[in-house]
Amino acid sequence: MSWQPExxxxxxREAFADKLGGEMRVQRQKDGGRYTIRERxxxxxxxxxxxxxxxxxxxxxxxxxNDLSDFVPSNFVFGRAKVDGRKVVIxxxxxxxxxxxxxxxxxxxxxxxxIMANELRLxxxxxxxxxxxxxxxxxxxxxxRANVPGVVGWETVVANMGLVPRVGLGLGSxxxxxxxxxxxxxxxxxIKDKSAMFVAGxxxxxxxxxxxxxxxxxxxxxxxxxxxVDHAVSTEEEAFECARRFLSYLPPSVYELPPRGxxxxxxxxxxxxxxxxxxxxxxxxYKMRPIIEAVVDEGSFFEMGSQxxxxxxxxxxxxxxxxxALMASDPYSYGGCWTADTCRKVIKFVxxxxxxxxxxxxxxxxxxxxxxxxSEENGTxxxxxxxxxxxxxxxxxWCTMIVRNAFGVAGAAHRNGGNFCTRYAxxxxxxxxxxxxxxxxxAYRADIAAADDPDAELAIIxxxxxxxxxxxxxxxxxxxxxxxxxxxxxxxxxDFANTVAPLREAGxxxxxxxx
Numbered sequence: 001m002s003w004q005p006e007x008x009x010x011x012x013r014e015a016f017a018d019k020l021g022g023e024m025r026v027q028r029q030k031d032g033g034r035y036t037i038r039e040r041x042x043x044x045x046x047x048x049x050x051x052x053x054x055x056x057x058x059x060x061x062x063x064x065x066n067d068l069s070d071f072v073p074s075n076f077v078f079g080r081a082k083v084d085g086r087k088v089v090i091x092x093x094x095x096x097x098x099x100x101x102x103x104x105x106x107x108x109x110x111x112x113x114x115i116m117a118n119e120l121r122l123x124x125x126x127x128x129x130x131x132x133x134x135x136x137x138x139x140x141x142x143x144x145r146a147n148v149p150g151v152v153g154w155e156t157v158v159a160n161m162g163l164v165p166r167v168g169l170g171l172g173s174x175x176x177x178x179x180x181x182x183x184x185x186x187x188x189x190x191i192k193d194k195s196a197m198f199v200a201g202x203x204x205x206x207x208x209x210x211x212x213x214x215x216x217x218x219x220x221x222x223x224x225x226x227x228x229v230d231h232a233v234s235t236e237e238e239a240f241e242c243a244r245r246f247l248s249y250l251p252p253s254v255y256e257l258p259p260r261g262x263x264x265x266x267x268x269x270x271x272x273x274x275x276x277x278x279x280x281x282x283x284x285x286y287k288m289r290p291i292i293e294a295v296v297d298e299g300s301f302f303e304m305g306s307q308x309x310x311x312x313x314x315x316x317x318x319x320x321x322x323x324x325a326l327m328a329s330d331p332y333s334y335g336g337c338w339t340a341d342t343c344r345k346v347i348k349f350v351x352x353x354x355x356x357x358x359x360x361x362x363x364x365x366x367x368x369x370x371x372x373x374x375s376e377e378n379g380t381x382x383x384x385x386x387x388x389x390x391x392x393x394x395x396x397x398w399c400t401m402i403v404r405n406a407f408g409v410a411g412a413a414h415r416n417g418g419n420f421c422t423r424y425a426x427x428x429x430x431x432x433x434x435x436x437x438x439x440x441x442x443a444y445r446a447d448i449a450a451a452d453d454p455d456a457e458l459a460i461i462x463x464x465x466x467x468x469x470x471x472x473x474x475x476x477x478x479x480x481x482x483x484x485x486x487x488x489x490x491x492x493x494x495d496f497a498n499t500v501a502p503l504r505e506a507g508x509x510x511x512x513x514x515x
Contacts, residue, residue, distance in 0.1 A: 076110055
């Protein structure tokens with residue numbers, strides 16, 4: 001009367017699934033320096049927390065008595081788990097079963113994974129390798145026909161971008177739909193020299209006359225510079241740690257608020273060297289990242305997208321434990337000017353902050369948009385308008401420190417439009433419609449040309465305008481609200497974070513984030 005025989009059959013089928021694509025293919029995976037999907041999930045998830053769905057779904061073979069003789073599992077493994085104590089959904093491709101391609105997958109597992117994250121409002125981590133359930137020419141033979149292209153369930157992927165944190169880890173060669181899943185993430189990571197991402201791989205690209213290796217076509221250096229992925233690390237273990245840290249700044253879904261972290265760094269800590277951080281000589285650059293590290297909670301800055309749109313630094317940080325989205329100018333890239341890539345980077349970042357209710361802190365030093373032929377060819381002004389509009393549409397609290405430059409339309413994009421912005425300026429602040437350098441020669445061309453000594457006339461005009469553009473003159477008319485001692489920056493930022501923490505409101509953003 002017992003149901004033990006059926007339970008024994010279940011265990012036998014689960015044992016088949018545990019073999020993945022078979023001993024030979026598993027060994028090939030390991031020889032390539034890559035873990036199997038089950039090893040990856042075990043390493044990423046908290047011990048014993050992974051609860052798999054659909055483990056025994058796959059392709060079965062039966063003997064003449066209609067008894068199971070062999071079984072190959074579907075090449076997608078997913079389920080619920082915990083990561084650092086928080087509930088998540090994890091889904092990953094099994095490259096040992098036909099390279100993760102469509103003819104070895106069950107599409108319902110992919111869609112159910114997305115739907116589960118969506119309806120349970122849980123963060124989703126996609127471990128991508130292969131085509132991610134995408135196409136293979138073998139599918140024509142296995143199905144007996146060619147399909148009309150379609151991506152079943154993509155509407156849930158799009159919905160999840162505006163609902164739950166979505167992390168993509170590219171852990172090998174990623175193409176087609178797999179590349180789409182990796183790109184459709186709030187945060188994505190590749191493995192240096194072991195991961196590659198492309199629309200189509202080298203064999204296909206060779207047909208159009210481009211003979212390239214995987215790394216030459218879509219290695220991490222290519223994709224970081226293109227902004228298709230956010231980060232690259234040396235090992236899978238590092239990628240898993242990056243995913244954990246990224247999630248630590250965010251709520252499980254937009255229906256909750258980002259949690260406060262440890263408060264183990266004095267919010268009133270004074271940073272004495274900031275008083276001389278900005279050179280008086282405007283031709284000299286300085287390093288922004290040490291300034292960031294100095295004013296946020298110690299060790300809390302988590303940078304994303306460092307190789308793309310490099311004139312703006314973006315990342316998460318904590319201020320007295322509160323998570324914030326931090327962006328800062330980098331004068332080492334185009335002097336801090338915004339390029340078309342920078343604008344696209346800013347759009348994604350402020351949308352991310354808006355989606356997950358993170359206050360924005362901006363350390364601004366922007367002399368304007370990039371100028372010149374390259375800028376015009378790249379459509380910088382169009383991208384700049386989109387970036388400024390995205391900033392204007394944010395509803396999360398803003399705090400801006402004008403560290404040095406704020407010129408032109410790009411300089412105006414240092415704050416959230418007509419909404420209230422907690423804004424300060426360092427004594428090194430300089431602003432206007434145009435920088436004096438170069439602008440004087442254009443505006444006063446006739447006066448300079450008519451002078452007996454043009455150079456002396458230029459010097460006189462420059463000295464006069466330098467005094468007029470003093471930040472104190474702007475403060476007299478309340479064009480800048482407050483000029484501060486740079487050494488007080490951390491205390492003021494922490495005060496901002498504590499002040500606005502109660503104002504955060506959970507719920508969907510008015511502007512749903514797209515992949």
